Amino acid sequence: MRNFYYWLIILICRTYFSYGQVTDYHTSVEIKNNKVETTYEIKIKINDRKESEKYSEVEIFHSDQNELKIHEVYLLDGYGEKIRKLKKKDFSERSAKFSNTFFMDYMVTSFDIKHNTYPYFIYYKYSITEESALDYASWDPYLYYKLPTSNATLKITLPAEEKVRILNDHNIPVKRSSDKDEITYLWQVNNFKLLEKEAYGESPTNLAPEIIVLPENFDYIKPGSYESWKSIGNWQYNVIKDRNDLPETDKQIVQEICQKSSSQREIISKLYNYLQNNTRYINISIDKGGLDPYPASYVSKNKYGDCKALTIYMKSLLEEAGIDSYYTLVNAGEEIQRINRDFPSLQFNHVILAVPVQSDTLWLENTTNILPFGYIGSFTQNRYGFLINQDQSKFVRIPKLSNEDIKVISTYDFQLNENGEGKATFNKIAKGIEYEELADLNSVSDKNLTEEYIDDFIRLKNYVVNNWNIKKNNEDNHSLILSADLSIKKASRKIGPYIILDVPHYRFKKLNIPSERKTGLKFDIPIYNIDQYIYKITNIDYSKIQLPNDKVLSSKFGEYKQNFRIEGDKLIVQKSLKIYSGEYDKKSYQAFYEFTDKIQEIQNQSIIKLQ
Template structure:
């Protein structure tokens, strides 16, 4: 009777949720994943039961499944269930489309997408689909997250992993999951379950969302991907990478002759690296094939010699081959790319990376080469790969390393605005932006890859002076290997004063300060992956200043463990100068410390609201 009542209450509750279509948003009712290692194969089954309560949630009925060419894909079932629990539509084979997963910057990719739609016209309804993916080449057993959609609640999720009893693995999982292990014949069955997985959403400067989710990561100690491999340590895993790449760094005869011509008479090794890096940048094109799904084995250097394009793996092997022919050693280095640093689990050696760069040790120094960018300076990592763990592949001596961090001076953005205004608040403004860090990287890309019309559009989007018309502009990068550039603008401006009776009020050009959520709304910790360092000088040359009494805001200075902010005002014979400096330090800040962090940002905003310059006309 008790078991019956529990079951009955469960179905009552489920039915209650099912019919509250005006209250409950769409939900993943059940998300099941089963992984089985069978001989040399990994078979993964995923099954989802999703509830859609109203028209606005029909996007949940559009199903997209990613897989690669070396995986066998089978759709087991796909159908719609109405509110009475009746199956009202089965998906037909002809309703499934398959296409190549071509992304921006790609010529071809061997990853594919299966797409279909399971949509009904009465609400609520449910969709159910199950599919298998089978593959022979793999370097992890599973990387599982119980949350299927980050913005949609998952009411129940489970992972079942069936392994031979002798199959050795390393694993990491969060302790909020229910876990048990059983034996079945000669196999062991591992199971994790979670009820009501939380939804997560991106917030300003939050860590990557996957870091905030519950997870199970399982890696085989012994595996075979191209060549046999071992993940007992980072050294053994790197040795596998080394073996996988073996023989790939060979150039064609014509390419060797070209290298000989390029470096003839040059003896300085760093200069040789610079020459060959420029050659790579000027003669190859990057195409995007993600490491995680596009394969881990690079195309050989000879492929790039012939085709003049490649993904990060191929271009890095090609650059390595150019240096090898010049007698310079270098190391294939796998890393996570992106301005928001994704943490590496040091205790779980294996595939945790999505990008490749090249490290070149010379005379006690290390040069770093980003081989996918045609606009990056030589020996520059930038916001994309700075300050994080990477695996340097050096056969038996492979190891985790840390790439150099961007320091405050490396990201300094200096903006100077010089206004010449008449008493009506109109005139001219000259703007000189000296940029480093992320802003520098963006404008390097604009200058090299965009036409003049598109460049101007980007400059207009970045313009922070209201009511002005650009007359001249220039992106000035005097040397391709400089790690800063200047954006120069000349513009006519209007109505820079706000008239209040006899007063002219000037609101100085606002400094760019990140806007953060209030503590009551913030859910995630803060990650500042690299520092922010900005310095603005605003010079107002004002006609007829002698006829006005000038009232300036107070100078301000804030220094905290999170950063600094300074604001100073100076009057001279011809006008007013405003100087602002803002620094935000790179660090991870916990949710518990967010109130103090936000107070720092709030104090800055309070000062900025009181920054008006008042000119009062004297009779």
Template sequence: MKDNCLLSGIMLNLLTKPGELCNRHTVQQSTQLPMKVKLLFLMLILLIAVTVTSAKDVFYPVSEIAANLLTDANSVVRTSETTLEIFSKTKIRYSIKEVITIFNENGEGEGVLLIPYDSNSEVDIKVANFYDKEGNLIKKVKKSEVYDQTMFDGFSMYTDGRFKRITPQISTYPYTVEYECTIEQKGAIDFYNWMPCDAYNKSIVFASYKILDYEDEGIRIKPNKLVNTVKNGELVDGVKTYLWELENMEAMEHEPLAVSMVNFVPRVVVAPLNFEFYGTKGSMDSWKAFGDWVYSLIEDRNDLPEDRVQFLKELTASVDDPVEKIKLVYELLQKNTRYVSIQLGIGGFQPFPAQKVEEVGYGDCKALTNYMKSMLQSIGIESYYTLVKAGTNTGEIDVDFPSQNFNHVILTVPVESDTIFLECTSQFSPFGFQGSFTSERSALLIDKNNSRLIQTKNYGLNENTWKMKASILVNESGNAVVKDTVVFNGLQYEYIERDLRKTHEDIIEDAYKTSNIPGANYRTIAYENRPERIPSATRTRLLEVDRFATKMGDRMFVPVNSLNKHSSVPKKASDRKFPFKTRLSYQDEDCVTFVIPEGYEIEYLPEPVKIETEFGVYQSELKHSQNSIVYTRRNLKNRGVFPPEKYADYVEFTRKIVEADSQKMILKKK
């Protein structure tokens, strides 16, 4: 439409002299024009009118998207314009315009508008339109049609959080959504971090992020090298202005074992230098300064009733070992409390007082951690409230850029020669075991005037182990009876942790659902749990397997590894672009004894296999002993981040393991 309007203006200027468009004398002169010129003029006016009329309801036709931006794209961002206006520490406004074209069901999530808000913010959705492939308006969403609901999820007992949502109900692709909205906040502990490409198979025509700092309140900014900085704090009409833009970014396909996207897409991280939030004041000048603010939220919230203090002292009086005292109190916490999320006002950051948890018996990660801290304090053991970014693929916090990038709280308890980390929200976690949820990452330990970053527990090769012993009795028909015992340690314990709380019937039912042993009939499965700081559990199974071995004439083909078989190879990618990550260091050790069926002898045993790389080590071997064959296998994997040029080597390493695990020995009738 801009081009049509511009065209109209150019044509009118060609028919009049400069400055005479509204001059009466010029109009009078025009009546003296020859008839041919008059007809030409009328034709041009009609042409302009038809052009403008035919285009007035056409917006964002798909035909305007460049071909290179359609490749591998489930969605295309036509324009994304975000403006952050900082009027003061207690008045902030975001203005957002998003136009996105959706090409298939895999891109539908990009077309959903979802805006969270609470008592500290207001949302106004000004425009919500849907267009078809040609750019014709399909629907204009009314404000009464916007879905507005509480964030209550069945677990959060206290929350003032709500969200506004618009979900297009369109089944014909492609279609385009257009949204414009504003969000006003009465202060913020963090600002919007700009990462316009936040999903795979999503391309971008144009995106921008503008910050207007009216009062020069002081903001901290860290753009990565991929960002085009247009303005970097210059004064524009007296306002300190920042502007970043991104144009014509092609869609990226997901690569196997990918590291977090934040490591390789354009991104700008923004945080306040000083802030005011729900009547509190804080600073992010350093991790210590931010920690001081968090400390102010938990200070003086650790009082417990005198009878509870006396009970705790009596409970631990006869125990000399501090670790055992901590364990006793932790088990008490697990027995007497349960997790409930609290997201009410500053309650999203400030815990309930310990006495409140004592009264009601529940709390969120903040409240339960503070309660545990208070109980330990009552028996003379110092511990520290600790913020962490939890999850298995959330990306590390930027240790050089203090910001509120945490989503969970745990308790850090130093002892003489060690540090214990306690997950206070679980009624079942083994004492001192973090698991993959919070281990092996930076965390912010909150200490009065001395808050600092620390590293949580690292679980290595010697802790994340699987050790299996098994016997397999194959009969003349090729069926087998299998008995195996596996000890799971460390992070491998997480694979069976939920089974420890199931009934035997449920365990058997789930075994059939997840079985990777064709023809298996599970008779018994039993567990023995040892919930220590490096937890361990033993699983014992008895199963019968139909057609375990394949018979062909006088020969029987027996798989060497059916109980712990590596069966998948990562997808090849000769043009891999980004680093890849192996997420767990572990080692598996297997020892399986095959009993040779009566009347058979060995015709062929696979050769020993040994593979050594920087990714790990694999060894397997078969040995004949009287009427049995002993198969041993050792598989070690190293955790790490590797450059893209080494991906082909990793694929080959994995392929060789799969090949070795898929081998068969041949038995022949005597």
């Protein structure tokens, strides 16, 4: 019996500890003599070959303007004994150039350290020293998304007279100690693991604890302060105010456009088209972390720029035309990131331009050559932007995409024999995200590459695309039309004496059962699809077709509709699905789960029988 319990304990322990983990993740920040030195001390446990392949190669990102010092890297066996120590020759360094990045002063120092006996540990320690910094620490208690962290700490040591601003959004306990010269803060989190990403849920990184430590005052490009949003706005205003050095040739072009235009809106539209036709977006991340924008003259000369430079150039063109516009900071991306307005700081990653026109505001995205004038896309819609105006900077709400803005209408016109074989024409009027994706595809010169993605927009089974075409919609410049000719291999199946027509279903992401749900629901962009399927089938008696019932299902989350009818020698099926944008707490998940489950049940029961 004693042996039984012994092996049971071993089995439980092996099961519990059979995954890799970051056993130690320590971050220490020291501010001294106007320098910020951040030291990282990390120890990772590797349990098998799969983890070894994924985590044994370590990459350290750093600016070449900062000093990187690697203190030591070594390998430990499963008992904690050192078995190998890396030397200088074992490290490699390269430029950290990413897609669409033309200039970048970031480097990657990397090393690869493996062992063929499991488990083993990787230990490394390094420091990065900055001459000046906009923040002292932006810390989360995890190193990898998939690995739990046993022990994570953040330690900040700064001069006693230094004033800092601290965000501790999960109220992690802090140990504070001080003497006449220094103050030290210490936070510790044990046994932390990020939640798994759940369908229609918020990103787990947004839900994780975070500690941010900022200097109250800083000197970064220009002197600034985090004391208030007003002080941040004034700092950003001072950074960009002298960048409007538009060359004389550009000024002449602006004046010519003004003379040939009959309204302010027409001038703005033509200048925006000029920007699109004569510049291109390239990420430039050099000097002060890429925060120091290039002036209008740089873009005029080189015909490219990042979001800051292109926005300044467009702003300068409008200024020459006598039109006011405002540099607006935004946290861009399809997932809307909340701005903590109680903690003044730089919580933004993108810049657009706000142009007041009478009682309206035009929002100009200056990095695109393919989206139309005044288009508010999924990247920036429905969130707060921070509009920069001397002493009057403020938060402004960027409009959200409505159901009509993102409505996608698809029509499938089938001509089939009684075996479900034949052909079909497909026509999609795409708006919203699908419009943006099609616009991107349409701009790709390699049509073979484009064709690989066309299937994503058709959403049928058992077919072949013979040819396809993307064209502008003359009735709406915020949409595109995708057309295709298809060969249909099988659109029906036989069950007993009946032929069952396979009408495509709306599909949802895989949902976990309500009792297992850990997070709420978040729909940043609404969904509105209308699909019409027109079937003309040979050798079928339309009078004997058994049609399902029409249905309408509504809830606070959205609406599902289906309609079946026969018009002459055609069977027509029309479906629509709406999902409204919004956020819901975990208590609402049960109702959403039941709503989607009911839609699937209705679709499964709506069988079209052909004799």
